[in-house]
Amino acid sequence: MRFKSLSGLKRAELREISLATLPQSINMANYAREKAFKINELVRIVHEDSLEWYGFALGTTSNPELITDIGLPPNDLNLQDYTALSSERIAEFQESLPEGVIINGWIHSHGALIFKHFSKTDEKNHQVVLDFVGARLRKPVAKREIAIKDLVFLLKDQFVEEDLGAGSVCLITDAPITAATIMETIYGSFCYAIVIGDEGWHEQQIHYKENGVLSGHTALSSKGAEIMPVDTGRVLTRLDISALRDEVQEKIHPNTNPPVEMMERM
Secondary structure: OOOOOHHHHOOOOOOEEEOOOOOOOEEEEHHHHHHHHHHHHHHHHHHOOOOOOEEEEEEEOOEOOEEOEEEOOOOOOOOOOOOOOOHHHHHHHHHHOOOOEEEEEEEEEOOOOOOOOOOHHHHHHHHHHHHHHHHHHOEEEEEEEOOOOOEEEEEOOOOOHHHHHOOOEEEEEOOOOOOOOOEEEEEEEEEEEEEEOOOOOEEEEEEEEEEEOOOOOEEEEEEEOOEEEEOOOOOOOHHHHHHHHHHHHHHOOOOOOOOHHHHHHO
16 A cells, blocks of 8 residues: 555554543632631731741542632741642641641732742642642543554463563463453542732642553643632631631741742842
C-alpha cells in the first residue's frame, strides 16, 4: 500500500471515556468568604499593621468541592518567607480538624501590597497543597486506552519462561485471544488557591493533577476561576468574630524582617 503523504500514516487517537469532572469554578459559602476578609480586618486591628497571613480552605467529605469554612493555623513559618508551606504543617492542621472536615485548598493575604496576583513562591505552595489534599480529593475521572507496542498474548500453563522475553508487555489469559484493548483508570484531584488584599480584591485559581494507575502518567494543570457564592445558612456572628479575634492574636505575629516573597513581588 502506498500513501500520498506521511499524513496517511497517522496513528488513530487513543480511546478515552469520561467518568466524572473536576470543579471548574470555586463554590464558596458566603460565611467562608466573609470570614476570610474579617481575618484580614482583624489582623490590621489587633496588630495595628497590614500583615500577610495564610489559612486553609475547608470542605467536608460529603461535599469536598464546596468551601464551607476558613481554617487559621498558627502562622509560625513567618520567618523569612512566611508563606512557605510544608506537608508536615498541613498534616498537623488536618489532624486537628473534626471528623468529616477536610482541606480543599489554601488562602492567603498580600495585605497592602500592590502585587495583586500570585507570586513565584505562591506557585510552589500550590503544588505542596495539591500533593497533600489530592489523596483525599481524588476520584476516577476517565478511562483511557493505553498504547502498547509489541503486546504478546500467552496462554496460561502453555508457555515457558523464555516466552516472557518477547514483546514489551505480556498478557497471560486462560483462553486464546488475538486482540485486546487495555483501558486504565485516570484519577483526578484538585485544590483551590485564593489570594486577597486589604482593599477587598481577590484572585483565584484551581490546580489539577491527574494520574494513570497503569502507565504512571502524571499531568498538572491550572486555571483561573470565578468564585460562585453559596448560601449555606451560616452567618458570622459576634461570638464568631470575638473568637476569631483571639485566634488572630494567638496565631498571627508581626514579622519585623521583610519577607523574601515581598521582595520578589516588588
